[in-house]
Amino acid sequence: DAMVIQNPRYQVTQFGKPVTLSCSQTLNHNVMYWYQQKSSQAPKLLFHYYDKDFNNEADTPDNFQSRRPNTSFCFLDIRSPGLGDAAMYLCATSRETRGNEQFFGPGTRLTVL
Amino acid sequence: DQQVKQNSPSLSVQEGRISILNCDYTNSMFDYFLWYKKYPAEGPTFLISISSIKDKNEDGRFTVFLNKSAKHLSLHIVPSQPGDSAVYFCAASRSGTYKYIFGTGTRLKVLA
Numbered sequence: 001d002a003m004v005i006q007n008p009r010y011q012v013t014q015f016g017k018p019v020t021l022s023c024s025q026t027l028n029h030n031v032m033y034w035y036q037q038k039s040s041q042a043p044k045l046l047f048h049y050y051d052k053d054f055n056n057e058a059d060t061p062d063n064f065q066s067r068r069p070n071t072s073f074c075f076l077d078i079r080s081p082g083l084g085d086a087a088m089y090l091c092a093t094s095r096e097t098r099g100n101e102q103f104f105g106p107g108t109r110l111t112v113l
Numbered sequence: 114d115q116q117v118k119q120n121s122p123s124l125s126v127q128e129g130r131i132s133i134l135n136c137d138y139t140n141s142m143f144d145y146f147l148w149y150k151k152y153p154a155e156g157p158t159f160l161i162s163i164s165s166i167k168d169k170n171e172d173g174r175f176t177v178f179l180n181k182s183a184k185h186l187s188l189h190i191v192p193s194q195p196g197d198s199a200v201y202f203c204a205a206s207r208s209g210t211y212k213y214i215f216g217t218g219t220r221l222k223v224l225a
Contacts, residue, residue, distance in 0.1 A: 094211065
């Protein structure tokens with residue numbers, strides 16, 4: 001089944017210790033997104049890629065970086081996690097044609113100790 | 114500034130009745146709207162969408178209504194089933210972007 005996979009599902013890191021979350025897709029979609037979702041809040045877009053073109057949201061902290069080495073994979077790097085970065089991180093993909101819905105992975109829940 | 118708002122955090126409905134979930138937006142440039150359903154420990158899954166050129170879109174038990182002048186959309190589920198119990202998010206997008214702005218979600222509980 002074509003899908004969006006996120007690993008790990010649960011990640012625990014220490015305050016200030018770099019962490020990388022990964023996302024892969026078998027849908028061959030051009031666009032990939034990273035969202036941060038905190039409890040009872042809306043998923044907040046951090047950045048998205050259209051192919052290799054990186055689009056950062058203006059209010060995404062510099063602490064968050066992303067890499068997309070190929071169509072299938074996308075990584076979220078948090079250079080120095082703070083307690084406020086504890087959240088669910090959702091990866092999503094969509095086809096380049098506007099009007100297509102996003103397909104989401106199951107998310108990675110990040111805990112910062 | 115929350116551009117997409119779902120003012121009801123939760124809703125309980127009896128099985129077989131209609132569920133109505135509401136969503137308001139502030140940006141008149143939004144022209145495409147989607148509803149997603151999310152079960153615990155899963156990512157959101159697409160449910161139904163509507164373009165601003167329409168005021169209604171129907172898919173089985175799910176109907177989305179769009180009132181552009183009021184900047185309001187609603188999702189109707191009829192009849193509601195216990196398996197519909199989930200968190201529902203509305204999302205909005207505008208031409209020329211691939212970005213979607215999400216609401217905070219409404220938790221629907223359908224009582225058997």
